[in-house]
Amino acid sequence: MANLHWLANPGRFLRIANAVLPYLGALTAALLAWGFFAGLSAPHDATQGAPAKIMYVHVPSAIMSMAIFGAMAVASAVALIWKHPLADIAAKASAVIGAGFTATTLLSGSLWGRPTWGTFWVWDARLTSELILFFIYLGYIAIWQAIEDPNRAARAAAILCLAGSVNLPIIHYSVEWWNTLHQPAGLLQGRTDSSMAVPLLTLLAGFFSFYVTMLLWRMEREVVGRKIRQLRLLRAQA
Amino acid sequence: MSPFLAVIARDVRLALRQGGGSYWTLLFFVLTVTLFPLGVGPDLALLARIGPGVLWVVALLAAMLSLDRMFQADYEDGSLELLALAPLPLELTVLAKAAAHWLTTGLPVTLLAPALGFLLAVDVTAYPILIAAMLLGTPVLSLVGSIGAALTVGVRRGGVLLSLLVIPLYVPALIFGALAVEATLDGLSPRPHLLLLGADLLVALALTPWAAAAALRLNLE
Amino acid sequence: MSPFLAVIARDVRLALRQGGGSYWTLLFFVLTVTLFPLGVGPDLALLARIGPGVLWVVALLAAMLSLDRMFQADYEDGSLELLALAPLPLELTVLAKAAAHWLTTGLPVTLLAPALGFLLAVDVTAYPILIAAMLLGTPVLSLVGSIGAALTVGVRRGGVLLSLLVIPLYVPALIFGALAVEATLDGLSPRPHLLLLGADLLVALALTPWAAAAALRLNLE
């Protein structure tokens, strides 16, 4: 009976997560506070002026939006191959956070686009590919909701996630085939001035830490929620 | 007849018999394309410019519209269980069904494309590339669509969900397909786009049968 | 709750639960509209010109994609027999089902049309007329579609002929709808087109429930 109960292992997870969460929360708050303070107090970009401050939200969330999908793909593969019960919970819990970062990227980019390009939206390759990423996130969330049984939903979502991840580099590199207005990558190649790069990297760490905090919190809720659901179903059967 | 061919033949025959499934698709294709001159106005230069893109978008929608035919009926009448137990590996069954889907949607749409391109005043010089691109791209639509169809097979009438899952996966084929034709019209070489389309097709051929078969298995539980 | 409202409520709830909440339907519209810039290219001036036509095509698609939801599932699981025996006249049941279909397809596309128009850079001055035309035109799609859905429910024989019957019935709504918006954009009065759309809606309201109910009875034999 004990090995029947897949929650046995997640029970241990709950204890660990509970212990770690407060510290993670504090770390996130510290990184974000310092990063935003340093970013906003740094001198304005010579050509773009104040709107360029949007960068401190835009760039880290753009990077997180893609990184999280990568993490979900890894978790999906783990869930499919090793059938680790926490892997699909992690993927599911990541999706909403990733979609949030993607939406933030789209919004902040639009707001930034108005002063720099004179329009909120253009059908440019980078922008379009980020929009498609958003749709892939939503499709992933949708399939979790469409299939009632969480075990089947998990595997269906994992298949979709892996299929979608094959698509991602294609969308991403289409920048090179389609003309684009958008900034090329430069941040991580050391072409950015350190007065901007340091706060940016700090914020990136802060966003990442925020992701991990939210992830653990959401996974906890999911584990508990499933337990409650199972108890309710058991009662319905009795 | 080999089991693989038998499955293709059965699905094609079903598509042709049942309520004219594939005629619906073709009619839809023609109707939607002819709607553009009505909606956009008779400006031929404008139509010529949007023509290749419109043909691609509508071909994509036509393929998507008929996707739920691929597994849903077999799931609901119990045939899918028997197909899953047949000696033909489920991956090959998926491939056969995707082939049947392409034969009844992608292929006719490709053959019809020049006629509709004519309606939209697309330059005749682009037709060979249009057809080549469609021959490479429309199988991708059927193959990639099979994943979406397999994932949503237990969800009754999951049409909207299906399109939500499948459209993002269709984007590369759509972009390269449309770009190939545009490049030709602009006097550039369509070769890189066609090569990318071909690569897309190879990846789809190699991966989608596995993904779709896995999705089907989980829906047979 | 009156039986008429009960049928509407049930169908809406089914549409929301099965394979897609209402927000997925909204997403479907956004996704489909997104396909056009991907196919046609990013030129905003060009997109603005084809925008109204594209929006109408999407509305048509939304209606068509979900038409088979109207009766087919109820036919296949035996619910249609019970509905036909219920005290609510079958004509009203059809009307209720068309209403539920409109609430889950036509209405959301209408409400979203301005946002989608924004993505396509359609001129803001056209939005009021766009919404008015869609409010008049999309119910026609659901009503007329109900005939097609009823005729093809379970019938394997004359599918082609039947769809040929329905598609011409769709075209007027689409033409007048697109023309109303175009007229506004060209600085002309959209009134005649809107009046024609209204007349189309009245005719559809008066006639389609009878036709669809008769078609359903035929299929219950």
Place this chain on the structure above:
Amino acid sequence: MPDTFAASGLACIRGERIVFEDLDFSLTSGSALLLRGPNGSGKSSLLRLCAAFLAPAAGALTWNGTPITADRDAHRARIAWAGHLDAVKPAFTVAANLAFWLGLAPGGAALAVDTALGPLGLGHLADLPAAYLSAGQKRRLNLSRLSGSRAPLWLLDEPTSSLDDASARALLAVINRHCDGGGMAIIATHQDLALDRVATLTMAAP
């Protein structure tokens, strides 16, 4: 005064072939009619004639002497139907499925949802999604509509198929109670159903 539902000289054509001809029966309030016969002998077709889904090729069905085609609305209100198919929506819970059909019933539901689930022992499954039901549970959900129905004429097509013995007995009790209350039932079946007041019509293979 008891009602009478009768057929005289009934003939049925389906798929261009004659299924049966010259069929007569008469049924009065308080009794049930079992339709027996080999596969394809026309039991289901006869039920569809009785519900006026199908029109007879010859002969007529009458209610107290009046042809049922004279007032279709009145005839519809007389019927409770349970066919081969279970009319169950997997997306709804058991209770929601039943509530919809009871809400549509002629003259309002005779029973509340909870009460209607009782006779066939589905009470404990009320809040389960119907997608989770086994074949027999689905059938019982469909049949639960009947105990909440006021319709005098029940038309049942192989109602006991997929039912376990206990549920089959419970169903027979429901039908007996309906007949005791002055109802009638026509039941196509391949099994021997031990009902209280019952006549059997055996149909021949075509």
Place this chain on the structure above:
Amino acid sequence: MPDTFAASGLACIRGERIVFEDLDFSLTSGSALLLRGPNGSGKSSLLRLCAAFLAPAAGALTWNGTPITADRDAHRARIAWAGHLDAVKPAFTVAANLAFWLGLAPGGAALAVDTALGPLGLGHLADLPAAYLSAGQKRRLNLSRLSGSRAPLWLLDEPTSSLDDASARALLAVINRHCDGGGMAIIATHQDLALDRVATLTMAAP
């Protein structure tokens, strides 16, 4: 040498609920196993486990001692399946429906279409569109696949439902012949099936 198909300590979870636990059985060539029990006790679920559609939550199914998951292709080739649903395409004729499935059968069909239609008495309907079949005729069409099958393990879910008495007897004869030839069958049913060599597994309500 006779084959053995056995289950040990089998448990099944569906929709997050335990349907049964600690189930054991063993079946050897030449005999049949009847699954009995109330609705929802897990008969159909057990059949799905045997076909490897479902994975057991605990325990294992073995064929001659080897777990069936060890060689899925081999196990698939052993199975002939007839579930609740009839896998009949209304658009095709009776003969075309059967021909397709026989053509796919493992190791080629044992029988020609015409011969396979015989045992369940469908020969005279061969050229009819399957849309015209009655419920029992459809079921017989599905079951006709079996007489053309070489698979040693038959998994049948309520095969006699909707069958008339003559067809039910004919089906039992087909199953007996299969067992006489060294086959085995697992049959979920609510009826008493008078087979020659048969064991019964009664499942309890969960």
